Amino acid sequence: MLSLLDEIKEDLIIVNMELEKVVESPQVLLAETSRHLLQAGGKRLRPAFALLAAKMFRYDLQKLLPLAMALELIHMATLLHDDVVDAADKRRGRPTVRSIWGNKVSTHTGDFLFAKALTLVAEYENPMIAQVLAQTCVSMSEGELIQMSGKYKPDLRNYLRRIRCKTALLIAASCKLGAVATGAPPSIYLPLWRYGYFLGMAFQITDDVLDIVADERKLGKPVGGDLREGVITLPVILALRESPHARYLEEIIQKRTKSDRDIAEAINIVRNCGATEKSLDIADRYIRNAIRELQSLPDIPTKNTLQYIAEFIKVRSF
């Protein structure tokens, strides 16, 4: 993935350094938890998309920095709140803020980072940036509730709406706003929004497949996590339609507490009926849609980068 980002590598390092500065606070604990989160790594996918999208018009790092930082801070804030409500102890193989400092600190640090993000985008003259980001955050919290209301229910519509709200819209906003921040017209930022949207859908589907098939050490958390929580993802929905053991799978899903053996058996059923391959086929359709959106954009090297990133989504293993 990293080599795909060669053309913005140095600027991403600057984004990272600025992120470390912006989370400074007279409250030592806030600064410490924010730094912990920053240093836990992560792909900085959303800032990267904003920078790449800006290449399609008049790239200017100074204009992009507040946006790029805000996108990552919003993403971090949602992770902090997710960890609290999911009582998660590990993320990306490292202990979560809540597992070290507790739920209170994690909740308030999330609010802090979210508010910080909004101070950054409030600087832009074009109000569209703050508007789109705030609306995306509204949708993201709606996505959380869609997920809760869909628990234990294998419902494709609920699944697609949820991953749209929880993942695709922020990636779409990253692509769109990177262009908007440099003054690009709709003919540039609308295809970029759609590229980001399709890519985000594909990204979440492959993420959900990885939760079933991944190597636990590479994933940095136990596999089958969604299943354990009653969160029904695409591979499971498809397995319930296609597997000869669908009824047994359904029984496991409905259990409110699942043993490790339950999870292992459910994963085997999903793996052995072609549901993960079929899910990746669906991800592939989104990827092809994403790539098609690039056609109308200027023929610059970044266009190839965006295409490679889309193609990389489905072959990644972490």
Next chain:
Amino acid sequence: MLSLLDEIKEDLIIVNMELEKVVESPQVLLAETSRHLLQAGGKRLRPAFALLAAKMFRYDLQKLLPLAMALELIHMATLLHDDVVDAADKRRGRPTVRSIWGNKVSTHTGDFLFAKALTLVAEYENPMIAQVLAQTCVSMSEGELIQMSGKYKPDLRNYLRRIRCKTALLIAASCKLGAVATGAPPSIYLPLWRYGYFLGMAFQITDDVLDIVADERKLGKPVGGDLREGVITLPVILALRESPHARYLEEIIQKRTKSDRDIAEAINIVRNCGATEKSLDIADRYIRNAIRELQSLPDIPTKNTLQYIAEFIKVRSF
């Protein structure tokens, strides 16, 4: 209090109606929890200050509505997150969202309302409104951490910084931005900011006194709640300096679990040494500072209203 707000009473009703509309969501649960919160009442103090402040320049309800709603939504969002981290079951005498729907729903509804607030203020042409609000939210989460770091410690500096961040800054922002939203110059909005700031400090101090001396039914929650949580407020800090039973009070404060009897005894010690009266004296000094800030503002009836509100702060019993 209500009769003090006569001149904006009808407009506050419109703010309320618009608030009920703005929290509508395709996610039924989000709409339901938000409505529960709106209908739980509350004084709508922050919208009221924004409207009153606007009277000092060119009052225009249409220009004020998004701001007034955003202020209340931000306040509600912080209550939802506070209830989660404090595991509170009651607020204003009614069950909290978390006690009915659980912590997850309460956390995500808080995020939802906060993001909604920011979509509203992103509409303003003047970026100062979104900037000040976002910065105020940063300070409010810092205030939460200041409170956590000051637990069990009777530290006056920590107390004053905390109530500034947690309460005074949002009331100050309400007063300032009500004027800013109608295009007022600094000579109008700066004294209003200071008025709101001093008033907010006084408001929180009297709130903290009420937590010690109030009638439980009027308060809508058990008295001594802060003490139970290890949150040391001004009356307790003063009692530790002045009471002949200071050492015993200190012992109770340091207990990590306190019995009802511990709380009752601590409250008696604080009540019987003049610490609550002395706290109200300090609140009174802030109130007089607030009133002094009104001097430079236009001599319109609203000026009297703002003065009455300031004077009301210290005689209220709920």
